[in-house]
Amino acid sequence: xxxxxxxxxxxxxxxxxxxxxxxxxxxxxxxxxxxxxxxxxxxxxxxxxxxxxxxxxxxxxxxxxxxxxxxxxxxxxxxxxxxxxxxxxxxxxxxxxxxxxxxxxxxxxxxxxxxxxxxxxxxxxxxxx
Amino acid sequence: xxxxxxxxxxxxxxxxxxxxxxxxxxxxxxxxxxxxxxxxxxxxxxxxxxxxxxxxxxxxxxxxxxxxxxxxxxxxxxxxxxxxxxxxxxxxxxxxxxxxxxxxxxxxxxxxxxxxxxxxxxxxxxxxxxxxxxxxxxxxxxxxxxxxxxxxxxxxxxxxxxxxxxxxxxxxxxxxxxxxxxxxxxxxxxxxxxxxxxxxxxxxxxxxxxxx
Numbered sequence: 001x002x003x004x005x006x007x008x009x010x011x012x013x014x015x016x017x018x019x020x021x022x023x024x025x026x027x028x029x030x031x032x033x034x035x036x037x038x039x040x041x042x043x044x045x046x047x048x049x050x051x052x053x054x055x056x057x058x059x060x061x062x063x064x065x066x067x068x069x070x071x072x073x074x075x076x077x078x079x080x081x082x083x084x085x086x087x088x089x090x091x092x093x094x095x096x097x098x099x100x101x102x103x104x105x106x107x108x109x110x111x112x113x114x115x116x117x118x119x120x121x122x123x124x125x126x127x128x129x
Numbered sequence: 130x131x132x133x134x135x136x137x138x139x140x141x142x143x144x145x146x147x148x149x150x151x152x153x154x155x156x157x158x159x160x161x162x163x164x165x166x167x168x169x170x171x172x173x174x175x176x177x178x179x180x181x182x183x184x185x186x187x188x189x190x191x192x193x194x195x196x197x198x199x200x201x202x203x204x205x206x207x208x209x210x211x212x213x214x215x216x217x218x219x220x221x222x223x224x225x226x227x228x229x230x231x232x233x234x235x236x237x238x239x240x241x242x243x244x245x246x247x248x249x250x251x252x253x254x255x256x257x258x259x260x261x262x263x264x265x266x267x268x269x270x271x272x273x274x275x276x277x278x279x280x281x282x283x284x285x286x287x288x289x290x291x292x293x294x295x296x297x298x299x300x301x302x303x304x305x306x307x308x309x310x311x312x313x314x315x316x317x318x319x320x321x322x323x324x325x326x327x328x329x330x331x332x333x334x335x336x337x338x339x340x341x
Contacts, residue, residue, distance in 0.1 A: 014153045014156065014157065016157045016160075016161070017153060017156045017157045017160055020157070020160040020161055020163075020164050021160050023164055024160065024163055024164050024167055027164075027167050027171065058149060085148070085149050085152050085205060089223070090209075090212075090214060105202075106152050106153065106155075106156045107152065107155045107156040107158075107159040107160075107194060107198055108156065108159070108160075110160075110163060
């Protein structure tokens with residue numbers, strides 16, 4: 001699948017971070033949507049299921065791992081890439097146990113994110129074929 | 130829990146929260162500088178007087194973000210080390226790297242540098258993260274001595290079957306006194322670790338944690 005056909009949802013309460021990241025992905029031809037909290041993420045997935053979701057673990061209100069658990073029950077095909085803090089590998093490991101595809105640490109390496117997105121897309125097509 | 134442990138936890142918790150904020154700040158700086166770099170690249174054919182200054186400034190930002198990221202990682206690991214899941218066991222490969230990162234500035238101030246060789250796989254040990262950090266940091270200070278030029282310290286790992294070692298190699302010819310390696314001051318009470326000095330490298334051997 002071409003990058004321009006990807007359907008990515010970005011979820012993070014740090015507005016300046018996630019909106020700038022969204023812009024950089026757009027510049028590389030990767031379409032995406034952005035929401036800023038867990039509740040809106042669940043709503044956005046229900047309305048238009050993304051192939052991959054990039055989800056911050058630490059958000060006010062509904063936490064990233066709670067969102068992940070709900071997504072894995074209600075929309076198991078969605079691949080979830082978690083964003084965790086430096087030095088807090090435990091969140092990433094817990095997330096992997098709950099079904100996340102991968103976890104990356106902030107600040108992000110954009111090229112690494114794009115590589116992981118591509119792998120998640122491939123894993124999703126593999127699961128669906 | 131002892132009052133000291135309670136205080137360490139409090140400091141750890143507050144520091145970890147602050148580091149989380151720092152991480153978001155660095156992430157915003159990195160993405161914003163990245164976006165400016167993207168725009169400059171897209172418009173590579175459009176030349177303007179201060180393009181080189183902008184490009185150089187973006188390089189500086191990127192270098193400093195990388196520097197900040199390492200400090201953030203080390204401080205976050207230190208802050209989380211009194212957490213429940215790290216009190217009695219940890220991955221030595223992670224905390225050896227943290228010792229190297231935390232020691233960097235101290236070593237640099239003495240005119241030396243620290244080099245770290247990572248392990249190829251996790252090395253679970255039955256010793257808490259804070260104890261590994263304290264003993265490793267102390268051992269690095271011992272190894273660098275007064276410092277100076279050509280006094281680089283090498284930090285590495287020696288995996289084993291029943292114990293894993295954190296190794297610290299002072300520069301050849303460095304005048305180090307192994308008698309100064311007091312287990313108490315290195316926070317190595319009882320059988321928590323075995324200290325081995327072979328005349329070239331110091332190893333702190335921690336019991337391997339099996340059944341992982």
